[in-house]
Amino acid sequence: MATYKNINGFPIQYLESDPTNPIEGQVWFNSTTKSLKGATAGGAASGTWSSGGNLNTSRNGMGGIGIQTAAVAVAGQTNSTTIVSATEEYNGSAWTEVTNIPAVNKYMASGGVQTAGWVALGNSEFDGDPPFPNTFHLYDGTNWSTGPSTNTGRFGATGAGTQTACFVSAGQPPVGGLTEVFDGSSWTEVADLNTVRLNGYSSGNSTAGLTVGGSPGSKANSETWNGSSWTEGNDLNTGRSIMGQGGGTATISNSLVAGGYNGSANIVNTEFYNGTSWTEVNDLATAVGSSGYATSGGSSALNFGGWNPPTSFKNATEEFTAPETVTATFTVS
Numbered sequence: 001m002a003t004y005k006n007i008n009g010f011p012i013q014y015l016e017s018d019p020t021n022p023i024e025g026q027v028w029f030n031s032t033t034k035s036l037k038g039a040t041a042g043g044a045a046s047g048t049w050s051s052g053g054n055l056n057t058s059r060n061g062m063g064g065i066g067i068q069t070a071a072v073a074v075a076g077q078t079n080s081t082t083i084v085s086a087t088e089e090y091n092g093s094a095w096t097e098v099t100n101i102p103a104v105n106k107y108m109a110s111g112g113v114q115t116a117g118w119v120a121l122g123n124s125e126f127d128g129d130p131p132f133p134n135t136f137h138l139y140d141g142t143n144w145s146t147g148p149s150t151n152t153g154r155f156g157a158t159g160a161g162t163q164t165a166c167f168v169s170a171g172q173p174p175v176g177g178l179t180e181v182f183d184g185s186s187w188t189e190v191a192d193l194n195t196v197r198l199n200g201y202s203s204g205n206s207t208a209g210l211t212v213g214g215s216p217g218s219k220a221n222s223e224t225w226n227g228s229s230w231t232e233g234n235d236l237n238t239g240r241s242i243m244g245q246g247g248g249t250a251t252i253s254n255s256l257v258a259g260g261y262n263g264s265a266n267i268v269n270t271e272f273y274n275g276t277s278w279t280e281v282n283d284l285a286t287a288v289g290s291s292g293y294a295t296s297g298g299s300s301a302l303n304f305g306g307w308n309p310p311t312s313f314k315n316a317t318e319e320f321t322a323p324e325t326v327t328a329t330f331t332v333s
Contacts, residue, residue: 012027012028012029013026013027013028013029014028014029014031015028015029015030015031016030016032017032019039022038022039024039024324025039026038026039027039027330035329036330038328038330043298043299043322043324044256044272044298044299044322045279045281046322046323047281047282047298047299047300047321047322047323048282049270049282049284049285049303049318049319050285050318050321051285051316051317051318051319052304052318052319053090053093053094053317054095054315054316055073055088055095055315055316055317056088056097056315057078057084057315058078058305058313058314058315059073059077059078059084059305059313059314059315060076060077060289060290060291060305060306060307060313060314061076061077061083061106061108062074062075062076062106062245062291062292062304063105063109063110063119063246063292064110064244064245064248064291064292064293064294064302064304065111065112065113065114065117065118065119065139065246065248065294066090066112066113066114066117066246066248067113067114067248067249067295067296067300067302068092068294068295068300068302068319068320069090069091069092069300070089070090070114070115070294071089071248071292071294071302071304072087072088072089072090072098072114072117072294073086073087073088073089073304073305074087074108074110074117074119074139074292075087075101075103075104075105075108075119076105076292076305077106077126077313078313079313081126082126083104083106083123083125083126085101085102085103085104085105086100087101087139087144090294090302090304090317095304095317099142099143099144100144101119101137101139101144102137103135103137105119105122105124105135106123107122107123107155107156107199107245107290108155108157108245109121109157109158109159109168109202109245110159110245110247111159111160111161111162111166111202111246111248112139112161112162112163112166114141115140115141116138116139116140116163117138117139117163118138118139118163118166120135120136120137120168121133121135121150121153121155121157121168121171122135122155131153132154132173134149134151134152134154135149135150136148136149136150136187138163147163148182148186148187149187150168150180150187151187151188151189152178152180154171154173154178155171155172155198156198156199157169157170157171157198158170158199158201158214159202159247160202160204160205160209160210160247160250161182161204161209161247163184164182164184165181165183165184165206166181166205167179167180167181167182167202167204167206167209168180169193169202169209169225170193170196170197170200170211170214171198172198175196175197175198175215175216176192176196177194177195177196177197177230178193179191179225179230181206182206190228191228191230192230193211193223193230194223194230194232195214195219195221195223195232197213197216197221198214198215198241199213199214199215199241200213200214200241200243201213201214201243201244201245201257201293203247203250203251203252203255203295204247204250204252204255206227207226207227208224208225208227208251208252209224209252210222210223210224210225210252210255210273211223211225211230212255212273213236213240213241213243213257214241215241215242217239217263218239218240218241218261218263219239219241220236220237220238220239220240221235221236222234222236222273222278224252234276234278235278236271236278237269237278237279238262238271238280239262239263240257240259240260240261240262240267240269241260241261241289242261242290243258243259243260243289243291243293244257244258244259244291244292244293244301244303244306245291245292245293246293246294246295247293248293248294248295248297248301249295249297250295250296250297250298251297252273252275253273253274253275254273254274254275254298254299255272255273256270256271256281256295256297256298256301256320257270257271257273258284258291258293258301258303259287259288259291259306260289261289266287266288266289266308267287267289268283268284268285268286269283269284270283270284270320272298282320284303284318285318286318288306288308288314288316289306289308290306291303291305291306291314292305292306295320298322299321299322299324300320300321300322301319301320302318302319302320304316304317304318
């Protein structure tokens with residue numbers, strides 16, 4: 001007869017306390033609580049937000065690069081009349097001012113990792129008027145350089161991917177679905193989004209991407225990109241725009257969006273996408289829009305800065321962490 005040990009490779013343990021890092025499928029008897037327990041899969045549904053270190057410069061409309069423990073906050077707006085070029089790096093606990101990007105900018109598309117990041121497009125005027133840059137800047141973890149320009153300048157676009165395989169989509173003016181992909185040497189205009197928008201969120205890369213949300217109308221629309229066309233998928237549970245910007249290393253089937261504006265107020269809602277549908281998970285502690293963002297997907301994310309209208313510019317940081325496993329107590333039913 002097969003035993004638990006034969007099937008799983010380890011016996012049911014007799015422990016005074018729960019193990020710190022149990023393996024999925026592990027079962028043990030807790031002699032203190034007199035209960036049989038086991039480890040099940042964790043993931044985004046079990047994730048929670050907690051406070052991180054504050055930005056040195058309060059601002060909104062930043063570009064976000066990287067992951068939770070190695071992020072970059074790029075440029076943004078610090079008050080009603082000032083756009084900055086300030087750049088800061090996050091090491092998992094604190095922000096440090098580093099080399100400024102060679103341009104003042106806000107509402108950019110951004111992506112990549114801390115040692116190989118990028119930002120594109122944006123708005124260099126605080127009142128939202130032209131000119132709208134078509135610039136593309138690359139970051140190597142120390143210095144900025146200027147890459148090939150996109151074909152069309154705009155702000156409020158979103159994007160994701162690496163320095164050599166990224167995309168940007170949507171933006172204004174006019175509010176559109178224009179998409180461009182970068183192959184490491186030049187930008188190419190490709191098929192438009194089905195739903196025109198600006199100020200949404202993107203993840204993935206130039207051959208497998210996701211764009212969701214946006215305005216006008218606090219959209220819930222979610223579309224996936226396969227390298228040649230966009231396909232409508234299941235909507236967000238809560239439509240929103242100006243959520244955290246920066247796709248990090250998240251893939252289509254492991255994407256997390258946080259916060260934003262629902263048409264009447266900033267929100268705390270966080271949702272996870274598994275490649276098919278969106279699921280509500282634990283909320284941010286504080287409602288915020290126009291923040292920077294860095295993420296590896298449903299396992300971890302960083303939301304930083306942003307604002308609450310009309311004049312409250314933020315420097316707070318929140319960290320989302322999801323455990324690989326969670327402990328469950330077996331009961332008799």
